[in-house]
Amino acid sequence: MTDHENQRAVDIYTDGACSGNPGPGGWGAVLRYGNTEKEIHGGEAGDTTNNRMELMAAIRALESLTRRVMVRVHTDSTYVRDGITRWLPRWKANGWQTAARQPVKNADLWQRLDTATSGHEVRWHWVKGHAGHPENERADRLAAKGLREACASAGLPVPSDGPKARRVGRSTAAAGTASRSTVPAARG
Numbered sequence: 001m002t003d004h005e006n007q008r009a010v011d012i013y014t015d016g017a018c019s020g021n022p023g024p025g026g027w028g029a030v031l032r033y034g035n036t037e038k039e040i041h042g043g044e045a046g047d048t049t050n051n052r053m054e055l056m057a058a059i060r061a062l063e064s065l066t067r068r069v070m071v072r073v074h075t076d077s078t079y080v081r082d083g084i085t086r087w088l089p090r091w092k093a094n095g096w097q098t099a100a101r102q103p104v105k106n107a108d109l110w111q112r113l114d115t116a117t118s119g120h121e122v123r124w125h126w127v128k129g130h131a132g133h134p135e136n137e138r139a140d141r142l143a144a145k146g147l148r149e150a151c152a153s154a155g156l157p158v159p160s161d162g163p164k165a166r167r168v169g170r171s172t173a174a175a176g177t178a179s180r181s182t183v184p185a186a187r188g
Helices: 003-008 050-063 078-093 107-117 134-153
Strands: 010-018 023-033 036-048 070-075 121-126 176-181
Touching: 010 050, 010 134, 023 050, 023 134, 036 050, 036 134, 050 070, 050 078, 050 107, 050 134, 078 107, 078 121
Parallel strands: 010 070, 070 121
Antiparallel strands: 010 023, 023 036, 121 176
């Protein structure tokens, strides 16, 4: 990426949280374009999973973009990064089935993420969670906030703010970057 392209790119930092897995969950994202930043978060009080919340963070951040841009998505979820960069093309070709001919888990959200990337040049970066990365830590706090707000609005007990209450099934694969060029397509 050239310096000019680097200045025009939107950086998105995402995270998801879940209490119970399945259980109530939250998602958060930090978007940065130059000196402008935006924080978004949300949650679900019903039974959801950590992976669904990780997907929702990326989806909602990408859906919030108002024009086609270059995007760098930073996630601590290898499930999201590998799913969008490695597995999704095969899932689509197989009619949303895995290589073992089983239905793809979270296919509704994978399809929505696929649509949300349309028209953008998106590069996917994995960052180690809970390792002091400032923007990842902010996204983590936003996801926890989304979880707490979803529980409070539904009259459910609000989980404590400790990592055990927020994190289940965190991936620890090696760091890396992956790209998936998204060809502009009609949104449906």
